[in-house]
Amino acid sequence: MTVAAEPHHWRVPPRWVLLVAVLSIACAEVAGASMARFKVELTRWARDAMLARPAVHGLVGVRDVDERILDEALVKFDAGLRLYHMHAEGMGLVIIATTMVAATVARAGVARRVIIALLTTGGAGYPVGYLVWSALIPAYGLERAKTIAEWLVWIPFGSATIVALWWLTGLIALRMIRP
Amino acid sequence: MTRVMLTLLAILLAAPAAAHHVGAYVPKDNAVTINFKQVKFSVQARKFDVALRLFETGALRAEMRAHAATLPAGLEDGTRAALAASDGPEVERRLMIFFAALARDLALEADRRLAEAGGTAESRAATGRKFLEAIWRYYNLVDFAVATRDNKTSVAIRLAFDEAETYVKPATGAAAPADPARLRPPLQRIAQVLSALIEVTPTQARRDS
Numbered sequence: 421m422t423v424a425a426e427p428h429h430w431r432v433p434p435r436w437v438l439l440v441a442v443l444s445i446a447c448a449e450v451a452g453a454s455m456a457r458f459k460v461e462l463t464r465w466a467r468d469a470m471l472a473r474p475a476v477h478g479l480v481g482v483r484d485v486d487e488r489i490l491d492e493a494l495v496k497f498d499a500g501l502r503l504y505h506m507h508a509e510g511m512g513l514v515i516i517a518t519t520m521v522a523a524t525v526a527r528a529g530v531a532r533r534v535i536i537a538l539l540t541t542g543g544a545g546y547p548v549g550y551l552v553w554s555a556l557i558p559a560y561g562l563e564r565a566k567t568i569a570e571w572l573v574w575i576p577f578g579s580a581t582i583v584a585l586w587w588l589t590g591l592i593a594l595r596m597i598r599p
Numbered sequence: 600m601t602r603v604m605l606t607l608l609a610i611l612l613a614a615p616a617a618a619h620h621v622g623a624y625v626p627k628d629n630a631v632t633i634n635f636k637q638v639k640f641s642v643q644a645r646k647f648d649v650a651l652r653l654f655e656t657g658a659l660r661a662e663m664r665a666h667a668a669t670l671p672a673g674l675e676d677g678t679r680a681a682l683a684a685s686d687g688p689e690v691e692r693r694l695m696i697f698f699a700a701l702a703r704d705l706a707l708e709a710d711r712r713l714a715e716a717g718g719t720a721e722s723r724a725a726t727g728r729k730f731l732e733a734i735w736r737y738y739n740l741v742d743f744a745v746a747t748r749d750n751k752t753s754v755a756i757r758l759a760f761d762e763a764e765t766y767v768k769p770a771t772g773a774a775a776p777a778d779p780a781r782l783r784p785p786l787q788r789i790a791q792v793l794s795a796l797i798e799v800t801p802t803q804a805r806r807d808s
Contacts, residue, residue, distance in 0.1 A: 478725050478726065478729060480726055480730070482730075482732045482733070484629075484736075485730055485733045486730065486731075487629055488733065488736075489729065491627060492626070495624050496621070496624060499621065499622035500621075502622075549619070553621070574619050
């Protein structure tokens with residue numbers, strides 16, 4: 421029995437999409453390297469910025485109480501940088517993979533362009549939220565910084581990616597039913 | 600209609616975007632509690648020479664000196680002498696007194712802060728919560744030693760602590776909002792009970808239960 425292989429013609433997504441994806445990965449690598457190289461300086465800066473705003477962080481001036489607050493904020497500050505590094509690397513690859521699927525499966529037209537635009541902006545923007553969160557922790561405190569990053573970056577860009585992925589899933593399912 | 604449905608579907612599908620991984624924080628030991636555990640485990644292993652060296656070079660002794668004004672006289676010398684004499688129970692007793700004193704000082708400081716006017720109920724509750732965390736971090740290290748010598752004291756501290764915690768919990772659902780004004784009596788009770796423990800601590804272990 422012979423099975424005729426279904427011809428696949430993978431389409432490369434637009435160049436600007438590839439540029440954004442590769443740029444995201446490049447920024448992730450630079451951030452990872454910088455994080456390791458300037459770890460002490462970054463920690464010192466964050467600590468000094470937090471000590472300059474005791475009310476924001478709820479510091480009470482008692483070492484036994486404050487050291488735990490500062491430690492948690494510094495751990496989260498570092499976690500934000502690490503999560504940016506990992507997400508930007510990963511999402512760069514996700515952008516390339518998913519936009520390639522979209523370019524191949526979706527028929528030329530508005531739908532394809534919108535899906536690709538959502539996947540690219542969402543994928544490249546979402547990791548920046550971690551960088552924003554991390555950068556805002558010393559000035560605004562853990563919870564306020566998280567809320568700002570959520571509404572400014574995570575929710576809009578994350579939603580864009582999720583909506584585009586479900587849309588793409590629906591399109592693929594449709595192609596299976598009606599090739 | 601279709602557009603409305605699609606919009607609703609998009610919102611529902613995108614809802615998970617509101618949840619994102621932001622890491623978890625596991626509180627770490629500080630230099631004093633690390634050194635305490637090192638000394639404690641060395642004593643339990645009957646390596647008194649190691650315990651003495653760790654005590655003499657560690658943060659525990661430095662902290663004892665820093666708090667000398669509020670500690671019973673000769674606590675540091677007595678701890679060193681007990682280590683040199685390989686007297687495990689006496690080392691445990693003296694370290695118990697030290698951490699009880701640290702917890703008591705924090706309870707007194709928390710009470711003083713809460714007595715000051717100003718600040719919202721939420722910020723005062725947050726301050727109280729942080730003090731309670733710090734008090735428990737130290738007291739928890741020696742609770743077993745306290746309970747084996749005087750379990751009534753241990754129970755009294757735990758009850759006061761539990762009561763204090765209920766007044767600083769943030770409001771969730773049907774739970775009542777934090778009430779920092781009511782936090783002072785349990786804090787004062789913690790300080791009183793710990794002061795009594797520090798002043799009259801029997802050397803011999805005793806079980807009341």
